[in-house]
Amino acid sequence: MSGTSDRSFGARNISSRASRPFRRSACTFVAGMPPMLTGQWRLRSPLPAIAVMVPSPSVSIAQAVASPYDELVSTSPQGSVFCTSWWLDAVAPGRWRAHELEENGQVVAAWPTVARATRLGSVHAGAPLTPFLGPLFPPGEGARRRSREITFVESLLERIGPFAHLEARCNPGFDYWTPLRWHGFRQTTNYTWRLPDLSDVDAVFAGFRENIRGHIRAAEKSGMTVTEGELADFLELHRRRFARDPHGIERIDLAARDRGARTILVARDADGHARAGGYFVHDARFTTYLLAATDAEVRGAAALVLWEAIRRAAERGTAFDFEGSMLRHVESFVR
Incomplete structure (x- = not known):
């Protein structure tokens, strides 16, 4: 679907095996510069001990001042809405750990994970509806950048401590996984699609494939409109095709x-019937297409929702992330 300003971003899945004291396998990482790399990695260890973990910052919905951890998220090239304490409190209440590193009283790096204890040791993974986690570093350029990142990776692994399993899908800004390779990790590549420059939405629309532009125009001509909706509107559409609601969506x-x-957008036909919807989350950098819902009966409804979301992202001043996909039928649409 995306036009001349789009970029394909790749995803790394890292896996490895190593000698004692850690046995590492099936690890996936998300990382990358264009092409963006995302993925996960898993480590296995014979050590039964549970890692010493830093409690997640205490953040209420009414909190006005960001925690030191959230200040890092807001400035880190790897930061996103999915790493913020409020998001993780919603998707994994009481179960996520920040694993922070401090220098001179400031949080300079972190590796948020969702943790649980097992008889073999702690297991660290991601969370539902959370595309990106993984290491967070401070911004920086120059010759010392990679050296500091290597140091941060080593220190964060120590901070996490012994574990039975660990996996992380990292933000595309995590673009240098070599230090993990030295620890025996391997990676695979997945892809998502982004529109990084929305300064000229007419040019973006002109870059859509002709059939997608035709579907959008036909939907508009038929009287279909896209307006903001509420969660109940989106879930009513979602339940037409799925038996369960997305896990944790209410929180x-x-x-x-x-x-x-x-932002929740719903496309309605001329008779007022909901035909497609999208659930979008956004921060200062990206608007992300988190969830989709459609009755699949009216051609162009989903494309119209996406086009409206892209226009709103442009007005908001963010880039747009389709958040995938490696699924064949989805890839052909967003590409």
């Missing part, structure tokens, strides 16, 4: 709505 919506960090 996410409560936290994101109060922060102005989500």
